[in-house]
Amino acid sequence: MPALNLKSDFADADDLGTQMAAIGRRARTAARQMALASAQTKDVGLRAIADRIRASRAEILRENARDVAAARTAGQTSALIDRLTLDEARLAGIADAVEKIGALADPVGRQLAAFERPNGLLIERIAVPLGVIGVIFESRPNVTADAGALCLKAGNAAILRAGSDSHRSAMAIAKAMSEGLAEAGLPADAIQIVPTRDRAAVGAMLSGLDGCIDVIVPRGGRGLVERVQAEAKVPVFAHLDGICHVYVAAAADLAMARDVLINSKLRRTGICGAAETLLVDRACAGTHLAPLVTALLEAGCAVRGDGAVQAADPRVTQATEQDWRTEHLDAIISARVVDGLDEAITHIEANGSHHTDAIITEDAAEAARFLAEVDSAIVTHNASTQFADGGEFGFGAEIGIATGRMHARGPVGVEQLTTFKYRVHGNGQTRP
Amino acid sequence: MPALNLKSDFADADDLGTQMAAIGRRARTAARQMALASAQTKDVGLRAIADRIRASRAEILRENARDVAAARTAGQTSALIDRLTLDEARLAGIADAVEKIGALADPVGRQLAAFERPNGLLIERIAVPLGVIGVIFESRPNVTADAGALCLKAGNAAILRAGSDSHRSAMAIAKAMSEGLAEAGLPADAIQIVPTRDRAAVGAMLSGLDGCIDVIVPRGGRGLVERVQAEAKVPVFAHLDGICHVYVAAAADLAMARDVLINSKLRRTGICGAAETLLVDRACAGTHLAPLVTALLEAGCAVRGDGAVQAADPRVTQATEQDWRTEHLDAIISARVVDGLDEAITHIEANGSHHTDAIITEDAAEAARFLAEVDSAIVTHNASTQFADGGEFGFGAEIGIATGRMHARGPVGVEQLTTFKYRVHGNGQTRP
Numbered sequence: 001m002p003a004l005n006l007k008s009d010f011a012d013a014d015d016l017g018t019q020m021a022a023i024g025r026r027a028r029t030a031a032r033q034m035a036l037a038s039a040q041t042k043d044v045g046l047r048a049i050a051d052r053i054r055a056s057r058a059e060i061l062r063e064n065a066r067d068v069a070a071a072r073t074a075g076q077t078s079a080l081i082d083r084l085t086l087d088e089a090r091l092a093g094i095a096d097a098v099e100k101i102g103a104l105a106d107p108v109g110r111q112l113a114a115f116e117r118p119n120g121l122l123i124e125r126i127a128v129p130l131g132v133i134g135v136i137f138e139s140r141p142n143v144t145a146d147a148g149a150l151c152l153k154a155g156n157a158a159i160l161r162a163g164s165d166s167h168r169s170a171m172a173i174a175k176a177m178s179e180g181l182a183e184a185g186l187p188a189d190a191i192q193i194v195p196t197r198d199r200a201a202v203g204a205m206l207s208g209l210d211g212c213i214d215v216i217v218p219r220g221g222r223g224l225v226e227r228v229q230a231e232a233k234v235p236v237f238a239h240l241d242g243i244c245h246v247y248v249a250a251a252a253d254l255a256m257a258r259d260v261l262i263n264s265k266l267r268r269t270g271i272c273g274a275a276e277t278l279l280v281d282r283a284c285a286g287t288h289l290a291p292l293v294t295a296l297l298e299a300g301c302a303v304r305g306d307g308a309v310q311a312a313d314p315r316v317t318q319a320t321e322q323d324w325r326t327e328h329l330d331a332i333i334s335a336r337v338v339d340g341l342d343e344a345i346t347h348i349e350a351n352g353s354h355h356t357d358a359i360i361t362e363d364a365a366e367a368a369r370f371l372a373e374v375d376s377a378i379v380t381h382n383a384s385t386q387f388a389d390g391g392e393f394g395f396g397a398e399i400g401i402a403t404g405r406m407h408a409r410g411p412v413g414v415e416q417l418t419t420f421k422y423r424v425h426g427n428g429q430t431r432p
Numbered sequence: 433m434p435a436l437n438l439k440s441d442f443a444d445a446d447d448l449g450t451q452m453a454a455i456g457r458r459a460r461t462a463a464r465q466m467a468l469a470s471a472q473t474k475d476v477g478l479r480a481i482a483d484r485i486r487a488s489r490a491e492i493l494r495e496n497a498r499d500v501a502a503a504r505t506a507g508q509t510s511a512l513i514d515r516l517t518l519d520e521a522r523l524a525g526i527a528d529a530v531e532k533i534g535a536l537a538d539p540v541g542r543q544l545a546a547f548e549r550p551n552g553l554l555i556e557r558i559a560v561p562l563g564v565i566g567v568i569f570e571s572r573p574n575v576t577a578d579a580g581a582l583c584l585k586a587g588n589a590a591i592l593r594a595g596s597d598s599h600r601s602a603m604a605i606a607k608a609m610s611e612g613l614a615e616a617g618l619p620a621d622a623i624q625i626v627p628t629r630d631r632a633a634v635g636a637m638l639s640g641l642d643g644c645i646d647v648i649v650p651r652g653g654r655g656l657v658e659r660v661q662a663e664a665k666v667p668v669f670a671h672l673d674g675i676c677h678v679y680v681a682a683a684a685d686l687a688m689a690r691d692v693l694i695n696s697k698l699r700r701t702g703i704c705g706a707a708e709t710l711l712v713d714r715a716c717a718g719t720h721l722a723p724l725v726t727a728l729l730e731a732g733c734a735v736r737g738d739g740a741v742q743a744a745d746p747r748v749t750q751a752t753e754q755d756w757r758t759e760h761l762d763a764i765i766s767a768r769v770v771d772g773l774d775e776a777i778t779h780i781e782a783n784g785s786h787h788t789d790a791i792i793t794e795d796a797a798e799a800a801r802f803l804a805e806v807d808s809a810i811v812t813h814n815a816s817t818q819f820a821d822g823g824e825f826g827f828g829a830e831i832g833i834a835t836g837r838m839h840a841r842g843p844v845g846v847e848q849l850t851t852f853k854y855r856v857h858g859n860g861q862t863r864p
Contacts, residue, residue, distance in 0.1 A: 031780075034807060050577070088600045115826055121815055123825060128807075131837055214837050235838045256860040263862035349464075368599055371855045373468060375560075383553055383858025393555060393854070394547055394864065405563055405646050405851045407839040419837045423803045426815025428688040430695035431824065 024212030046102025130154030186408030242272030273388030456644030478534025482610030561587030573601035674704030705820030
């Protein structure tokens, strides 16, 4: 098979605009075909995509090797190169994940509500696909398949824009996906990848391609999400920060608090659901604070605390005002003592990011108040913040976690990649 | 009671920006209090608002008379002056409508989903308020109360921006509403009206007031909606056009087709759910077309048709290409013959506005295909397009009809003015 023709740069800006507009129109047409495809056809399509990814592994790995070589030459960090690198095992995992998404329940066509009116009209609210989803990502080439498959499962078309580093890998994966779709009789254009590294293509996507993109999903670091949220003219499913809190209340079981805290902070420190701040009720600080701080320190976590927390252990350094609003994404935690539930909630509302926050308590009434009053996408009682994940929620997979308030909130699975329409069944009714 | 101090113009642009930012911050604070208010407190609040509107009728009617006088002086149309004018009866209707919204079921706190995970976590998806809703309207002062009450019922705060013509009336109604809220122990700032006619205030709202507005609802003519959709940096619930179709299929009952068509087109011609285009299947044109066209003409509706429709009656004028994409909002209909369901759907997708479209047929399979394949917010079978209304859907009231795809679609009632959060109940679970 010949090497891919990347056409990685358009001749000029006009050419870029024209090409991006054409991508948008093709996506809109493909979205309509996808929306009308049966659940079975979509499942066959996703299996065909998984098979084509497996069959194309030589080509995908060859293109990936070129990306990796370019990244090395460019002096990229080893962390980035690790995220970028594919091998046989990782590629097999990508294909398996696509197949797993194909096996999920079809979110399209669900009856979300039904009501009969006094005039005999039967009105149904039915789930239908969102339309065209734009995904902008950075160095992980697997996003092509993961995010693309979720969009397809929900009957959407996807326009993907890979980061410069993963461009060739993503193009090769997307090509295999389009081939799989075509094999199943579905539109190859339901997956398109922007064939240029030109950053202006991102701007074009954020403008919505003249109504041809319904929602944008950024997948990457803070800089990307910030740009997308600032510039997008279309809705965005994203979270900027995951400043997650664990509040240990007076009625907390100490052993449970320790386990949940350590898991929330340290299971993985680099994910958005990792805890960044510990709040301890002054009423139990005497018994609970020192053991919790010691457990964190002994597990290798730096603790930055207020005066009370510093008093609990000399290894605690002083927290700055900025620490309360910092997503450390590392083995560092900010910790303070608060005067009960109200101050805990006030702290979270003032400093948090409306992502995921946990209370540890044996007091059901206090837990209920926390769950009601903390205005975050996910609130947990006696459970780790690291459960903030579509897989853990049973959604099968997620395209990301949203902290916005519109349409999708929390883990965005296939259900949130649908919208709805009303079907009205009559027998000649007219409105008086 | 003294006349209202309107402060209707700020000293300069900086002052406007500062004042609008303060309005946004007050709304955000009030939204949080509203979100935590019980269903009962909100109901008491809405009854208190209705009572305050009734008690303030002298003041409201006096301010309205000033608006009307100014509109006359400015040479406004009689249609606008009619929309603007309040009297005792209209004001009583406004108060009654608020009370009726108060009596609706509380949309907040509904359990939208619940699932137990294999690790014992119980995850609930619970309806919570959207937050702060910006409403931008034109000459109908009643929107202040109607839209405001819907926002409050769903636990939100509202920032309202009245048109220049209705500014004094809207200020007086909003003042009564704030007083009613305060009486019930709810935040007066949950209803705020922008105290200036300066059009730059609209721009400030469309920017989202630094994250203090979650969604914008424009209520008014095409010009307003177009500006809002083009400039808003936050999500918008709106529809630009209601180019609604009635498709009469070969298997249609002629009498039913006539009744539904006449109702869809002529019950009220100026509403967004009024039909604008008639499509007739060629297979029944011989029997159905002339009677339908005659019925329209005799009911006083001008018909603009293609050749086949013109042949049915000499009074039919020739439709232009533009007619298929025109929302007449008048006693005018565009009409053409199509080659069956596929061409009908193609025509609707190419020319419609994804608002409300109807099929008339006795063929259940054909109806099912139409309802599935026409990508509109509302699709009806053997029922008038004029049922596109929150009241007719049983929502009690609506803040508008949305043709966008995100979050809300079709009539936007109190349920669509909520979002959701996840509550996770554990007993010490940590993530492996």
